[in-house]
Amino acid sequence: KAGVTQTPRYLIKTRGQQVTLSCSPISGHRSVSWYQQTPGQGLQFLFEYFSETQRNKGNFPGRFSGRQFSNSRSEMNVSTLELGDSALYLCASSSQGDRYGYTFGSGTRLTVV
Amino acid sequence: SQQGEEDPQALSIQEGENATMNCSYKTSINNLQWYRQNSGRGLVHLILIRSNEREKHSGRLRVTLDTSKKSSSLLITASRAADTASYFCATGPLDRGSTLGRLYFGRGTQLTVWP
Numbered sequence: 001k002a003g004v005t006q007t008p009r010y011l012i013k014t015r016g017q018q019v020t021l022s023c024s025p026i027s028g029h030r031s032v033s034w035y036q037q038t039p040g041q042g043l044q045f046l047f048e049y050f051s052e053t054q055r056n057k058g059n060f061p062g063r064f065s066g067r068q069f070s071n072s073r074s075e076m077n078v079s080t081l082e083l084g085d086s087a088l089y090l091c092a093s094s095s096q097g098d099r100y101g102y103t104f105g106s107g108t109r110l111t112v113v
Numbered sequence: 114s115q116q117g118e119e120d121p122q123a124l125s126i127q128e129g130e131n132a133t134m135n136c137s138y139k140t141s142i143n144n145l146q147w148y149r150q151n152s153g154r155g156l157v158h159l160i161l162i163r164s165n166e167r168e169k170h171s172g173r174l175r176v177t178l179d180t181s182k183k184s185s186s187l188l189i190t191a192s193r194a195a196d197t198a199s200y201f202c203a204t205g206p207l208d209r210g211s212t213l214g215r216l217y218f219g220r221g222t223q224l225t226v227w228p
Contacts, residue, residue: 004155031213033213033215033216035216035218042218042219042220042221043201043203043218045215045216045217048214048215055214056214056215058215088153090155090156092156094213100158100161101146101148101158101160101161101213102146102156102158102213102216103158104148104155104156104157104158105155106154106155107153107154107155109153
C-alpha cells in the first residue's frame with residue numbers, strides 16, 4: 001500500500017512568489033491535513049479537509065490556502081511568499097476510524113530567499 | 114493553548130537502557146498520540162491512546178495516560194541506536210467529529226541512543 005506522497009520534496013522560491021504543494025493521500029483515506037514545521041514554532045496546524053470540504057483552519061494569514069479534489073488529493077498554496085514561510089510542510093491522511101492515527105508524508109522543504 | 118509539552122527536551126542514553134518521555138497538556142482530549150520523527154523527515158505514528166484508556170502497549174513501547182493529571186508518558190524499553198529521533202505527543206480535540214481532527218503537537222523530545 002503506497003504511503004502519503006508529497007511533491008516536490010524540495011523547493012526554493014523568491015520572496016513575493018507563490019508556490020503550490022501537492023499531497024496524495026493513502027488510497028481510501030478521505031481526510032487530509034497540512035502542518036507547517038519550523039524550528040521556532042514547531043508543528044503548526046494549517047488545514048484539515050474531508051470529502052473536498054475544509055473542516056478546520058489554523059491561525060495562518062489568508063496567503064495560505066488549500067483545497068481537496070474529488071480523488072482526495074490535496075494542494076496547498078502560499079501566495080506572496082515571505083522569508084518566514086521557509087519551513088517543512090507536512091501532509092497527513094487518515095481513514096475515518098481513529099485507531100491508527102495519521103500517516104504523514106515525507107514533507108516538502110520550502111526555502112524562501 | 115491545548116498544545117502538549119514534552120519533558121525532557123533532550124534525552125541521551127546507552128543502548129539497552131529504557132527511555133521515558135513525558136507529555137502534559139491543558140484541556141480535555143479525545144485521544145493522545147505519539148509520533149516519531151527522524152531528522153527532517155515526516156512523522157511516523159507510534160501509538161494512539163483514547164481518553165478512556167489508561168495504558169497501551171505496542172512492541173517495545175508502553176504509553177500511559179492520566180487524564181486527571183492531564184499527562185502521558187512514553188516508555189521505550191531496551192533502546193537501540195535506531196530509536197534515535199525526536200518524539201512528539203499530539204492531542205486530539207473532543208469535538209473532532211467523524212475524523213481525527215486537528216492535532217496539537219508539543220515541541221518534542223530529542224532522544225539520542227548511543228551504541
